[in-house]
Amino acid sequence: MTAKVKVTYRVRPATMDDLPKVVALMNAAQLADVGEVVIDEAELRTEWSDPKHNFAEDTFLFETPEGTAIAYGDVYDRREPLTRVFSWGRVHPDYRGQGIGTHLLEILEERAQKSIVKAPPHARVAIAQGIDSRHTAFIKMLEDRGYSLIRRFYQMRIELDQKPPDPQPIEGTVIRPMRFPEEAQALFEADIESFRDHWGFQPMSWEEFELFFFKREDTKTDQYFLAMDGDQIAGFSVCVEKTPEDPDMAWVDILGVRRPWRRRGIATALLRHTFNFYHKMGKKRVGLGVDAESLTGAVGVYENAGMSAHRVWLRYEKELRPGEDLGVQTLQD
Numbered sequence: 001m002t003a004k005v006k007v008t009y010r011v012r013p014a015t016m017d018d019l020p021k022v023v024a025l026m027n028a029a030q031l032a033d034v035g036e037v038v039i040d041e042a043e044l045r046t047e048w049s050d051p052k053h054n055f056a057e058d059t060f061l062f063e064t065p066e067g068t069a070i071a072y073g074d075v076y077d078r079r080e081p082l083t084r085v086f087s088w089g090r091v092h093p094d095y096r097g098q099g100i101g102t103h104l105l106e107i108l109e110e111r112a113q114k115s116i117v118k119a120p121p122h123a124r125v126a127i128a129q130g131i132d133s134r135h136t137a138f139i140k141m142l143e144d145r146g147y148s149l150i151r152r153f154y155q156m157r158i159e160l161d162q163k164p165p166d167p168q169p170i171e172g173t174v175i176r177p178m179r180f181p182e183e184a185q186a187l188f189e190a191d192i193e194s195f196r197d198h199w200g201f202q203p204m205s206w207e208e209f210e211l212f213f214f215k216r217e218d219t220k221t222d223q224y225f226l227a228m229d230g231d232q233i234a235g236f237s238v239c240v241e242k243t244p245e246d247p248d249m250a251w252v253d254i255l256g257v258r259r260p261w262r263r264r265g266i267a268t269a270l271l272r273h274t275f276n277f278y279h280k281m282g283k284k285r286v287g288l289g290v291d292a293e294s295l296t297g298a299v300g301v302y303e304n305a306g307m308s309a310h311r312v313w314l315r316y317e318k319e320l321r322p323g324e325d326l327g328v329q330t331l332q333d
Contacts, residue, residue, distance in 0.1 A: 007095055009070055011107065014059040019044055021069040022061065025092050027244075032093035034134045040244040042217040050211055052078050057114075060107050062091075062100060070095040073104045075111050075127075079202040082119040083326040084128045084317070085112040101141055109145075109318070116321055124323040133312040142316045151199065151315040152292040154299065156307040157249070160279045160286065164306065167269035167276075173261075174228050175273045180221040183233070184214055187224065190233040194256030197296050200327040213238060213253070223250075225273055227257075227266050234261035237270040241281065250278040252288035255298075267298075271305040289313070295331050 014022060023044055027037040047053065062071035073089030087108040091101045112127040119125045129147065131138055158164070167175065178187060188209045195201050204212075213219065218240055227235040235257035243251045252274060257266045278286050287310065290298050 006098055007064060007070065007100075009062050009064055009100070011060055011062050013055045013057075014061040014072070014074075015055055016045075016048060018061060018069070019048065022072050025069045025072055026090050028092055029090040030132075033138075034132055036245040038244065043244065046212060046216045049215075050078075050208065052207075058111070060104065060111075062104065071100050071104050073108050075108060075115070077112070077115040077118060078208070079204075081123060081202070081326050082115060082125065083123055083202065084126050084200075085115045085320070086128050086130075087112060088129070101138070102145075105141065105145055109320075112320060119321070119323075120326070122324050123321075124319065124325045125321045126317040126319045129316045131314050131316060133314050139314070139316070142318075145318065147316040147318045149314055150317050153313040153315065154290050154292050154309040155287055155311045155313065156290055156299075156302050157285050157287045157310045158275060158305070158307045160275065160284055163279055164275035165272055167272035168265060170227075170264055170266060170269055172229050173234055173264075173266060173269070175225055175269060176228060177222045178224040178226050178236075180214070180224075183226070184210070186233055187213075187226070187236060187238075190236055190258055191254060191256060193258050194235075195254075196328065197259075197331050198328060199291055199293070199295055200329075202327055218242075223277070225270060225277070227261070227270055229261065234258055235266040235270050237274045239274060239278075241278070241283070243287065246285070246287075248284040250274075250281075250283045250286045252286065255288065262296075267301050268305050271302070271307075275306075295328075 019041055023039055023041050026039055030036055030038040059074045060072065061069060063069050069092070071091040073087065076086040089104045089108055091104065109127055116125050129142060188206055191209065192203050220241065223239045223241060225237040226233050237252055238254045239250055239252050241250050243249050255267065255270060275286055290302060292299065
């Protein structure tokens with residue numbers, strides 16, 4: 001039910017104690033718009049546990065005098081060198097149509113302006129928003145404020161209603177679970193090497209990688225599959241067994257193959273290994289995200305492995321300062 005009178009609210013930084021109400025707010029907005037939830041408390045707790053996360057400067061919680069959360073937004077500007085300030089914002093469906101979304105965007109853009117000093121003097125800096133293509137009202141709001149669509153990303157899925165094909169053997173390569181913790185640093189380094197050929201790539205720090213892939217509440221490193229060539233990681237499929245939107249869907253967080261081992265079928269073998277693992281577990285489907293214009297042709301690899309696009313996420317940006325885009329734009333030598 002839409003609020004009938006103009007709501008009075010204040011804006012303050014969030015705290016860890018606000019985590020349940022922020023998750024409920026974000027999921028209420030997502031459910032109203034597309035019929036799916038977007039996040040759970042474990043995922044947001046991980047994001048907020050980053051030692052570099054600054055509640056006071058980077059989070060904005062809109063709430064009524066009674067303490068009801070009606071909107072939330074935050075910014076992320078911790079990749080180096082800085083080229084994009086990522087932002088996220090949602091308004092509870094009961095409080096829309098009162099200018100709250102516009103106010104939230106104004107606050108996020110004002111905060112993003114403060115990040116420009118972190119960027120090299122010659123660097124282009126933009127504020128970025130990722131949005132489900134079905135969020136038509138929010139997309140219009142972004143476009144009205146000068147944001148432009150710059151990239152599309154697919155959520156791809158495969159249904160596991162029948163046993164997937166077994167992976168084809170690849171001479172000299174064995175697929176197995178990672179050995180934690182002794183292979184953690186090697187996986188991090190393989191990830192950096194593999195993803196340097198992805199559009200917009202800027203490397204994670206070890207601390208951030210460790211937080212998101214080894215310290216999450218749902219981390220199960222027996223579901224981190226490595227394609228090994230001797231003692232070298234040739235490729236990897238890093239997975240979680242369920243997603244907030246669909247407990248029956250396993251998720252491939254990252255899939256990569258290092259340059260010297262590409263074009264040997266390792267990505268397809270890793271995918272088929274992953275699909276078979278989750279089929280045996282009783283999962284109904286497996287999903288992943290991919291750049292729709294992947295520089296390495298990943299979409300075609302995933303389609304050949306039996307996956308198809310399920311939905312589209314859009315990257316919108318608004319330039320804050322012109323200059324050289326320091327994110328990866330083409331395949332690197």
